[in-house]
Each structure stands twice: as C-alpha cells, then as structure tokens.
Amino acid sequence: MTRHTYTIGIDFGTESGRAVLVDTADGRELATAVHPYANGVLDEHLPAPDDDVRLEPDWALQDPEDYIRTLQETVPRLLAETGVEPPDVIGVGIDFTACTMLPTTADGTPLCSLADFRGRPHAWVKLWKHHAAQPEADRINAVARERGEPWLARYGGKISSEWFFSKALQILDEDPDIYRAADRLIEGADWIVWQLTGVETRNSCTAGYKAIWSKLDGFPPDAYFAALDPRLEHVIDEKMSRRITPIGRRAGGLSQRAAAWTGLLSGTPVAVANVDAHVSVPAATVTEPGTMVAIMGTSICHMVLGERTATVEGMCGVVEDGIIPGLFGFEAGQSAVGDIFAWFVENGVPPAYHELALGRGTDVHQVLEEEAARLRPGESGLLALDWWNGNRSILVDVELTGLMVGATLATKPPDVYRALIEATAFGTRVIIDAFESHGVEVGSIVACGGLPERNKLLMQVYADVTGREFRIAASEQTPALGSAMFGAVAAGAASGGYDSITEASRRMARLRDETYRPSQACRRVYDDLYREYVRLHDLFGRGGDDVMRTLKRIRRETVGAAAG
C-alpha cells in the first residue's frame, strides 16, 4: 500500500487568509480554515495606539502581524480537524495578493513593528489596492517614454499606480527616512516565504508582473532609476535582489520558528511564492497554451499561456515563467465585473425585487437573473460600456466611466441587469480579440472564482458573446488549491509529490461537469451588438469623444472648489 500524503496551500487574501489541506494523489480538499485579519484593510487610520494618525484618501495598508497570525491560526486547525500527521504533510505553498509590499530591516523585521516607525504610515504594508501613488506612476511612465525604455511595451505601455516601483517611489517622495531605514523592499508574498523558511527568496511572478523584471533583460537599468530620482539609482542592489527564482521551485525548508507556529515538521518543503490569480491557472487544469483562465469575481483576471512572447495592446503584462515554468504568461483584466452587479443591486433595484427575494428565500441577484434569463439577446434594447471602475485592459485608463444607452420608459431592472452582464462579456471579448490579433490563441475558456458557480445566465452570455466554450474549475478555492499543488511540486516525486506543476495539475485539478456552449442564434445577435460596443468603446475610450474625462475634470474642479 502506498503512503498517503498531503500538502497545504495558503491563500493570503485582502480581508483574510485561507488555508486548505489537500490529498496529493487527487487534489481532494480535506479541510479549509479561514482567518479574518484582525486589522483588515487600514484605509482610515493606523491601528491603536496610533489610531490618531489619519490616512489620506486612496490609501490602503495592512498589518504584517495578520499574515503571521494566519499561519498560527489556520494550519494547526487543519491538522486537528483532519487528524493528518505532520510527517504526512510533504509540502507547503502560498499565494498572495500583489503588488502588496513592505519595507523591512535586513533580517526581515517590518519597519512598522519597530517602535520608532509604527506611527508612520509609510512603514506599513502597502496593499495592492493602495491607489495613492498615481503621481509616482505618472512619473515612472513619463520618464520611461522619454528614455524610450523597451520594457514599457511588455506592460501594454503603462505601469500601474498599484505596482512595486510606484509604491517604492511614493515612500521615497513622502517619507525619505523610512526609505533610508528600509534595508529591504519586498513583496508580501516573498516576505511570508522568508518568514516560513528563514531565507529571502524572490519569485519570478511578482518580479515579472509587478516589478518590471524579465528573465531575458532583468530589471530596468540603474540609469533609468537615477533619472526618476538620484536616490533611487541603486534600489535593486541596495534594497531588492537580482536573484529571482522561478515559480515551481522550492524556496527552502520550514524553519524551526515556523514549525512551532504551524505544528508542521521543520524542514517541510516550502514552494517559491506565487500570486493568487496566477496560481489559479494550473488549479483550473490549464498548463498549456490555447485555453484562457478567467478568474471571475469582483473583477476579472484573464490568464493565457504562450510559447513565444508577444506585445498585446493594453494588457497587464507578459512574463516568462510568470505562471507556468517554461512558458510566457499573459495577463489582462477587467477592473469591475461582480462589483458592477453588486453596485446595481445596492443602488439601482427597487423594493419589489428585494421583497421577491425575501419571499423566495433567495437573494436579489438570483431574482434578477431569473427575470433577465427570460429576455432574448437584444430584447432589453440597452447597451452599456462596463467602465464603472475605469478600464484596465485594453485601454488602461482609470478616467473612463460607465455608460448606458437605450433606456426608455419601459426599461425594467432585469433589462439593466442583463445589459450589465452583456457589457462585461463584451469587455472580455475585446480582450480575447486583442490577444488573438497578436497571435496569442484563445480557443476555449475555463472560469473560476466566485461568479461562475452562482450565475448560470452570466456563463451562458459569456459563451454566446465570445463564441467560445466555457467550463468551470471544480474547486471553489482555486488559489489555495493551486498553492497546495505548488507545495507538492516543492516536495517532488521522490517524497510523494510531483516533479512538475503540469503533472501536479493533471492529477490534482478538475473541472465541473457542465459546459456552456455558444448558441449560434444568440451569437449572431451578439455579433451585431458587439459591433456597436466596439464602436462606442473606441469612440469614448480612444479620445474620439472626451466626455468621460471632461466630466471627471469638472467633478474634481467642483469638489475642489467646495473644499478650498
């Protein structure tokens, strides 16, 4: 009888950390443990006793102690609940939000845990959705364009305010003491692996997607950083590292301290860190080019693999070894999807539908979906541009806003709900078209995340609009499962794991049975509507009509005049 082995995957999310214990043989999830972060997202003030320190709008910080507590809380619970013995846990993998970064001392101590610095906002973890570094991002882009930096094209021509150097530069701009005191600037993902293993290890995924690194060219030259700010010239060598380890490798063994936190054996293999969206790809069974993984929740991440690099308009990035070792990983995204539906349910749906939901013991989304499912494509008479939170791909413009056309006195809430679903599906089709027109094939799609399980209409509309078959990942927690799979690869076949993520994916990842296939009749109508969508997309998104930017400008002037 072969020995039964297990791995643990830990997904560090925005509000909580989630660990799952998985059977290495078939990916069966034996138990899950969730730890809500005590300090959650810090967006109004620092934690006590410094809660008199207010944060500016657009700030979003976190407390690194919450990550450690996640390890301490969840892993022992998994072991207790399943009765699995520590020696049978052959590997651990983690994934994290990104870019989520922090300044530390040389031994990895977060600056915010030092008495001298804990009252200073820049000492804390900057969460991915910290949006206060836009001026720095603008400077990064302007200087790159000026110098003709070739790497800009890899990121669709624009570096985001969410990314690593925008955040690092903001620290330097606004609190140079903190910048000076920081021996290391590091992704949360890599920091937690450092805490687990005692060894600083930086992964190829966050380096590639968030910190302008590539396997071929490394980081931008020092001269570029000097042009941004002379004090930044040697940031890579002084505060980061040029040693980037591909995902799929083992970072090290669990330290004694981390073994004590978790109840696992010291020396247990720990995988190189990964990012939540990217680690979901093999967990959704995809390890080869040709199939897109759509992680569908409040927003959508679109991941696809390629044999060769390609420059695709407005995507978030292309990184060799970024998703699956040996392949180029392409990432694009829609900045609001489930968020738009939630906004509509909260702000645009009259009492009758809430009462109906209450009466049926269901929720408003469900009621609207049932009513909207009775409509044919085109029957609502509505068409929307899904830019309620700007456009991340392919236009990369946060100044863009939502538009709806076609309203009449007969328009009902399910018409609007369906039009919003359709608009987000058109947004996905624009991204697919951009990939394919640059030679990156998207034959079919696997969806994962919170939306696909709950919303059959949504999935069918996406199939009809894109003309592609949609399947759904079986796991409801693909990031944690993916991390567990990388844990199995860190262990290796000799220890009961796998020697490659492709092999791990084949054995541990599964799809649900149902398949959403495009209906030819619906597709014809959607082709017509998509033509209209693309025309409006280009008109309002590419500068032909600047009304969206003008409204934002007028709003800023109005609100500014009132405040001043």
Added chain:
Amino acid sequence: MTRHTYTIGIDFGTESGRAVLVDTADGRELATAVHPYANGVLDEHLPAPDDDVRLEPDWALQDPEDYIRTLQETVPRLLAETGVEPPDVIGVGIDFTACTMLPTTADGTPLCSLADFRGRPHAWVKLWKHHAAQPEADRINAVARERGEPWLARYGGKISSEWFFSKALQILDEDPDIYRAADRLIEGADWIVWQLTGVETRNSCTAGYKAIWSKLDGFPPDAYFAALDPRLEHVIDEKMSRRITPIGRRAGGLSQRAAAWTGLLSGTPVAVANVDAHVSVPAATVTEPGTMVAIMGTSICHMVLGERTATVEGMCGVVEDGIIPGLFGFEAGQSAVGDIFAWFVENGVPPAYHELALGRGTDVHQVLEEEAARLRPGESGLLALDWWNGNRSILVDVELTGLMVGATLATKPPDVYRALIEATAFGTRVIIDAFESHGVEVGSIVACGGLPERNKLLMQVYADVTGREFRIAASEQTPALGSAMFGAVAAGAASGGYDSITEASRRMARLRDETYRPSQACRRVYDDLYREYVRLHDLFGRGGDDVMRTLKRIRRETVGAAAG
C-alpha cells in the same frame, strides 16, 4: 355697487374633465369640480357590450358620452357649491386635449353612438395619444417632401402620427365604411362647443397646430390630399370646413339642451374652443412676445409668442392666432420629463430611500430631491440625454433613447436623480437656443403644471441651466382658469367681462411670489456641461452615431423573431 360676475372654464383632460368657477374681476377660483370619465382611456377593448372587440397596441380611444357627462356633472355642482346664480355666470370657455378627433354624422352625432357602428373601433374618438397612425404619418411626410409642400417647414419638417390627418387617413385606410359614413371629421374641442351651442365652429388653434391650416394659406391644396389617396381629395370641403374662427371669439350662446345639462341660462356666451396647453399661456400672465410659458408635468410644452413668423428647427408648429389673437404662437415640447423622474423612482431607487420617505411621512421624490439638492453642479459626474420617450423637439425622432454616462461604483441614486433633472433642463435650453437663434426671443420663463409647485430643486436647476429667471403661475389649474378667461372675453366688457384676452389676463391671472434666479457660479459649470450635452445630442441625435436606432432595430427583429 357693481354687480359681481363669474365665468366657468372646463378643461377636458385625458382621464377626467375639470370645471372651475372663477370671479371675473380678479380670477379668484371659487370652486372646482372634477368628473372622472367612466370609460377613461380605451386601450385594450371597446366598452361593453362590445368588449370582445380588442384594440391593437398603440391604440387609445375615448367615449364622447364621457364629455357630455362632464358637463352634466360638474357645472351644476359648481353652482350648488358656490350659490352663484345662473344669470351671474356671464360666459363659458372650454379647452381640450388635442389632437383628439372623432367622426360624426351631419348633425354632430358620433358614429360610435349609432348601433350600426359602435362595435367598430374607428367609429370612436381617437385620443391624442393614439399612436397607431405612424404608417399614415410617414406617408403624409413622404408625399409632402416629394411635392415640396411649403407648409412642412411650419411644423419643423415633420407631421406627427398624433395629428389630425394621420388619424383621418388611418380611418380611411383601415375602415373605409366609417370614413364614408362620417359626414364630419372634427376635433373633440370643436365637437363639445358644437354640443354646447348647437353650431359647428372650428377653432384656429387646433386647425393650425394639428390640421396643417394657416391663416395666410389655409389648408394644403386638394391635389396634395389626392396624392395621399384619391378618396381624400375633397376631405376639407366634404368632411371639415374652411371657416376657421380665431380663438378669443364667441362661438355662440348656450343651447336650450346644454342649458338643461348645466343649469346655466340658455344664450350664455360660449367661447371658441381651445387646447389645454395653449389656453394656459394667458392664464400664466403671458400675452406678449419675450416670455416663454413652460407647462411642466409628465412632459413639457414650451409656448412663446412672436410678432412675425419664423421657421425654427424641429418645433411642433407656428400658428397665427394660435395662442393669442394677433400674434404668432410657437410651440415646442419635450416628450418626457416628469415621466422620467417617475420611471426612475419606480424602477431605479433601492429600498433605503423608500423607507426614508415612509419614516419622514413624505414621498421618494422628496427624499431624492433633498439629497440631490446637497450636490453641486458637476458633482455627480453624470450626464444624461433625456430621451426616455424619444425627442419631440428639436430632433423630432421617436427612435432616440435615454443615455447616461459617467457612472462609477460610487454613483448613488441622488446623483442619478439630479443628472436626470439636469438633462431635462439641458433639453429645454436646446429648445430656447433654437428659438433665439431664429429670432424668437425668450427673455424669461413662466412655469405652470404639476412639477414646478412640488420641486424647488428642479426650478433652480432650470434657472441655472438656462440662465433665465423662472416664475410660477399662481393657479394650480391654469387650463381651466384660461378657459374661464376666454369665457369672460366671449361675454365682452359690456356684460361684465373683457374685450380682449390681454385685458382678461391682466386682471384674472397671477404669478406666485417666489422667483428662481440663475446663480452665476452654477451657470458657469452648467455652461461646460451643456457643451458636452449638445455634442452628445448632435452625435447621437443627428445621425453621427446611429447606435440608438440600431438597438431599436435589433430589439424589433429579436421580439419579431420570437413572435413569428
């Protein structure tokens, strides 16, 4: 001591008739009586015993018996309630919806009251909002353009499906027996005056605005009607009349039969019939050029007077003697205003606002207005095109639909409510600009109708957006008051009335005290927003971008395919 005299005005509306008894000296309204029509609007089937006869979509009929019963019910009630003696009622005036028309025999008997015809839909009164004659309107416009008919320009280049000849031609097209049996085709307004006086008298207002008549050129030539349909060649001489009496004249004295219905003295002077919107102008104190009257309710009618005729793009009509004798009356309109706000409250406002309204003992409009009033111009970040029911002026296109741009995840219902108010105000400004650019001055505005009394924010936004002072008519029933004023003119000064509507207006019409003056600071922001509105208005309304028509076409094809 001078003798106290009174007049009665009767306003025949869509759902009911309303009579008011007014003091001739100062316009004081002593009593009001309302009679809801027993058969209301017939839009699904004929009345019993013919209720098995179904009506097609877009049909809207009425029962002329309801008009007679209004006379019988309301006038005696006014006399009883006030104790006014019949000899002291020196005149009667009426106004009506238009174009509301019916076929009758030579003595004025409606065909629908004859046993042979009452089961046939075309024998009944076609209400103003009967919209089933669009094919006929299309033909009327096409033939007019083909023949280069000069009168088309007076109506902004387009005859509406609501108007007289569209409805007459539909009778001929669909039930030629009824057309043949009709000795007379007549406006409801003129028919009720015929019933009151025993003499067929046709007024200049409905003839001018609804039946393509002008004082200078009369009706279109017989050859034009022959080109529409040979059987229609002599429609004017066979079934109508070339004798059109200007408003402000006396049609005749009350017949003995009508005296018996109403309790008034036979011989009491009866004014020439008028239209609800048009009769409101002098009741809102306006009898001279330079001041626009805006009748603001579910939709808006814009009325303004001129010394000379002018061809203004897309207005509803210009008629000499159409509103005030001796002047040209210009009419324009927005097809949905209050209707849009009502649509939003019913379809787009979440429970919290309904609960707030309940808690405060007010309605949802009031709650939204209070919240929206806290916003500055431009603060919502939204801009809308107010075409939820197409565009009546100046684009004259029922295929246009509502558009909203600028939505974000932070958009709240009061933002939308304010943007909808602003959009309708921009729509009014487009109409004012069209008038002024063609030499028709609009110096200030008097509002009447249901909206202005209730909605202070609305009035202030209209003042700020148009840059014009808004005042409000004192009467809450300007059509009935205006009819009573025309009753006083029918009586004449010698009998205790007035010799002109100008004199009657000076004595009997009043404004409320409050004045809405444009704020210069708000106006500057609205000038910016209006520039955006006009650009989108022209882009989507003048064929630059055809998405609205395309969505309507796709919708028709989709719904048609499902039905077929």
